[in-house]
Amino acid sequence: MRLFKDAHYPFMTWRRRAYIASAVLIAIGIASIALHGGLKYGVDFTGGTLVQVEFNEQVDAAALRSVVEDAGFAGAAIQGFGGEREYLVRLQTFEEVGGEGEVERMLDALSAAYGEDGYTVLRVEAVGPKVGSELQRKAVLAILMSFVLTLIYLAFRFEWRFGVAAVVATIHDIMITFGFISLMGIEITLGTVAAILTIVGYSLNDTIVVFDRIRENLRKKRKEPYETTLNRSINETLPRTVLTSGTTLVTLLALFIFGGSVIRPFALVLILGVLVGTYSSIFVASPALLEIEEYSRRRAKAQRAQAAGA
Numbered sequence: 001m002r003l004f005k006d007a008h009y010p011f012m013t014w015r016r017r018a019y020i021a022s023a024v025l026i027a028i029g030i031a032s033i034a035l036h037g038g039l040k041y042g043v044d045f046t047g048g049t050l051v052q053v054e055f056n057e058q059v060d061a062a063a064l065r066s067v068v069e070d071a072g073f074a075g076a077a078i079q080g081f082g083g084e085r086e087y088l089v090r091l092q093t094f095e096e097v098g099g100e101g102e103v104e105r106m107l108d109a110l111s112a113a114y115g116e117d118g119y120t121v122l123r124v125e126a127v128g129p130k131v132g133s134e135l136q137r138k139a140v141l142a143i144l145m146s147f148v149l150t151l152i153y154l155a156f157r158f159e160w161r162f163g164v165a166a167v168v169a170t171i172h173d174i175m176i177t178f179g180f181i182s183l184m185g186i187e188i189t190l191g192t193v194a195a196i197l198t199i200v201g202y203s204l205n206d207t208i209v210v211f212d213r214i215r216e217n218l219r220k221k222r223k224e225p226y227e228t229t230l231n232r233s234i235n236e237t238l239p240r241t242v243l244t245s246g247t248t249l250v251t252l253l254a255l256f257i258f259g260g261s262v263i264r265p266f267a268l269v270l271i272l273g274v275l276v277g278t279y280s281s282i283f284v285a286s287p288a289l290l291e292i293e294e295y296s297r298r299r300a301k302a303q304r305a306q307a308a309g310a
Helices: 015-035 061-070 102-114 129-157 160-184 190-220 226-258 260-309
Strands: 048-055 077-080 086-091 119-127
Touching: 015 160, 015 260, 048 102, 061 077, 061 086, 061 102, 086 102, 102 119, 129 160, 129 190, 160 190, 160 260, 190 226, 190 260, 226 260
Parallel strands: none
Antiparallel strands: 048 086, 048 119, 077 086
C-alpha cells in the first residue's frame, strides 16, 4: 500500500482514453450478443427439465454428452455436479415430474450405455415456460429496482448529480458484464443474476467511497478546481480501493479454481465484476460527475448571459 500512499495520478486527464476503452468493450459485447442471437438463458428462465444422475463408476463428460445427444437431445447441457461421478443433465423440453416421455427416453439411453444398475437418479425437476418468463421479469425488476433505490439514496446522501453518475457507472458495468457473459457462452441462471446483483452492490460501494471523499474535499477546498478535487480524492482512496479489490479477487480466484464446475461460472462473472467495478469507480463514475458539473456550469453561464442580454 506504500506504493499508493502519496499517489498523484492524473486520472481525469486519462478519462477520454477510458471512454474509448469502455466504448470498445461495450461494442464487442453488443456484437457478441447480436451474433449469438441474444443471451443464453438456462432452464430456470426458458423452461425445461433437470435430471441429476450419479454413476457407480467415473464417467467422462464428453462420452455422457454423446450418449444423450444420440438419444435425440442435441440441445441438452451436461454439467458436473458435486462429486466426480455426479452430473446434471438439462433438457430443453418441459416435462412434469414423474411423467412418462422425454426423461424416460433419456434414462433408457443411459441404461443401454452404462447398464440399468450403473447409475442412480437423484432428482428430477421441471421448470415450466410460464415460471421461466416470470423469473426473467423479476430478474429485470430486481436490477431496475436497485438502480432506483441507489439513485434515491445518493440524491439524499449527496446530491442528485452524484446519483446520476453512480447509475451511469453501474449501467456501464452491467453492459460489459453481459457482453462478457455472451462471449464466454455462460448461461443466464438464477446464480448468474445473483452474481450481477452482487456486482451492482460492489461497484456502488466502491463508487460511494470515492464520492464520500470527493464531498469532503469539496467542503475543504472550495476554491480548488473541480477536476483537481476529483483527482485528489481518487488518489486518496486508491490504497483502500486496491486493498479491497485485491483481497476480494483472491477469494474469488479460490472459488474459481477449487469451487467446481457449478460454482465456476458464478465466480468468473464476479471476478470480471470486481475488475470492471473498480475500473468504473475511477474512470467512469468520477469522470461522469465531472461532465455533469461542467455541463451545469455551461448551462448556468448561458442562462446568465441570456438574462443579461434581455
